[in-house]
Amino acid sequence: MTDLERILPLWREMEATGADYVLATIVAVEGSSYRKPGARMLIAQDGRRAGTVSGGCLEAEVAQRAWWLTSNGPVVERYSTVADDGDMPYGSGCGGVVYILLERRATAHALLTALEAAFHARTPLAIATILDGKHIGRRAFAGPTADLGDSPLHALARLAIEQCKTIESTIPFEEAPTRVFADYRPARPGLWIFGAGDDAKPLLNLARELGWFVAVADGRAHLATRERFSAADEVRVLPIAALPAAAPQHFQPHPTDAAIVMTHSFEQDSRVLASLLALDFPLTYLGILGPQRRTRELLAEAAGILQRPHSDEQIDAWLEQFHAPTGLDIGAETPATVALSILAEVQQAITGATALPLRQVRRYTGHLTGATR
Numbered sequence: 001m002t003d004l005e006r007i008l009p010l011w012r013e014m015e016a017t018g019a020d021y022v023l024a025t026i027v028a029v030e031g032s033s034y035r036k037p038g039a040r041m042l043i044a045q046d047g048r049r050a051g052t053v054s055g056g057c058l059e060a061e062v063a064q065r066a067w068w069l070t071s072n073g074p075v076v077e078r079y080s081t082v083a084d085d086g087d088m089p090y091g092s093g094c095g096g097v098v099y100i101l102l103e104r105r106a107t108a109h110a111l112l113t114a115l116e117a118a119f120h121a122r123t124p125l126a127i128a129t130i131l132d133g134k135h136i137g138r139r140a141f142a143g144p145t146a147d148l149g150d151s152p153l154h155a156l157a158r159l160a161i162e163q164c165k166t167i168e169s170t171i172p173f174e175e176a177p178t179r180v181f182a183d184y185r186p187a188r189p190g191l192w193i194f195g196a197g198d199d200a201k202p203l204l205n206l207a208r209e210l211g212w213f214v215a216v217a218d219g220r221a222h223l224a225t226r227e228r229f230s231a232a233d234e235v236r237v238l239p240i241a242a243l244p245a246a247a248p249q250h251f252q253p254h255p256t257d258a259a260i261v262m263t264h265s266f267e268q269d270s271r272v273l274a275s276l277l278a279l280d281f282p283l284t285y286l287g288i289l290g291p292q293r294r295t296r297e298l299l300a301e302a303a304g305i306l307q308r309p310h311s312d313e314q315i316d317a318w319l320e321q322f323h324a325p326t327g328l329d330i331g332a333e334t335p336a337t338v339a340l341s342i343l344a345e346v347q348q349a350i351t352g353a354t355a356l357p358l359r360q361v362r363r364y365t366g367h368l369t370g371a372t373r
Contacts, residue, residue: 002211003051023108031096074103074137107137126160190257196223247275258285270301287326
């Protein structure tokens with residue numbers, strides 16, 4: 001479960017009663033930090049909080065001081081986890097410094113509303129936020145459904161969306177140089193599990209723990225049930241014989257989604273593959289469980305269903321695009337470890353990370369990509 005999934009229920013509860021709250025957002029990091037810019041924590045007046053801004057060394061201090069620090073409006077505060085930094089560091093932690101924007105409901109409401117909408121729609125969002133001056137906390141949004149205005153603030157939000165990255169910049173705003181944090185939030189990952197056998201359960205559970213949207217689909221109505229897959233966002237019974245023609249009425253993946261074909265039925269797998277091959281766009285990840293020999297046979301069958309040429313060269317080209325067998329080589333033998341190997345490879349495909357041990361990334365590049373610990 002992601003921080004946002006924890007934050008939104010608490011936020012909705014406070015909005016329903018009109019209670020005030022403080023939202024804490026990391027906007028910059030110096031040195032090493034467990035959490036990166038964009039990490040958030042919501043703080044209620046009664047002391048409850050959701051989300052994290054560190055590995056546990058900063059949350060209590062941030063929550064304790066948040067209310068009086070924001071009594072006059074939003075503020076950016078510096079927090080250090082360096083042991084020799086000042087009289088009262090907040091624990092040795094990772095040894096870095098984080099800058100946190102603290103704000104109350106007056107400015108945070110619009111941000112959380114936009115984050116909630118993008119989360120449920122599974123669309124990317126960029127939020128450009130002013131970090132200093134009299135307009136601190138003022139924002140502009142950019143995304144498929146939020147892109148209004150032509151100010152420099154809106155332009156920076158659009159640039160973050162176009163480049164798919166978070167940008168920290170100083171821009172002219174009302175004739176004054178102004179620090180801005182343009183936070184890029186990618187679309188919520190989606191995973192389509194085609195197969196409702198018992199081995200789909202750990203895959204579902206682990207993906208939901210990561211906060212992904214997960215759908216389970218199968219042609220066997222006695223397996224594809226809400227009772228068996230209560231944690232899934234969607235459970236679909238597929239009309240296998242009607243695929244791929246009927247596919248658009250039964251599943252609509254996004255281009256940013258991943259799919260795993262694992263029904264263990266040759267007929268089902270081939271028709272599901274035909275449906276995925278017929279999409280107007282390639283998925284971020286398409287994995288097929290089983291040996292590559294079987295996958296070649298499945299692709300040949302799927303091509304025949306689609307009445308497409310399927311020479312050895314064409315099948316080789318498809319195999320270069322897909323992940324077959326699906327997963328990373330981590331010595332997986334049980335359903336749980338197989339699920340781990342698959343989702344690790346999906347995560348790598350989504351982020352474009354190296355999938356190397358972090359010690360090797362440090363050795364080759366001099367810094368770490370992703371979370372540092």
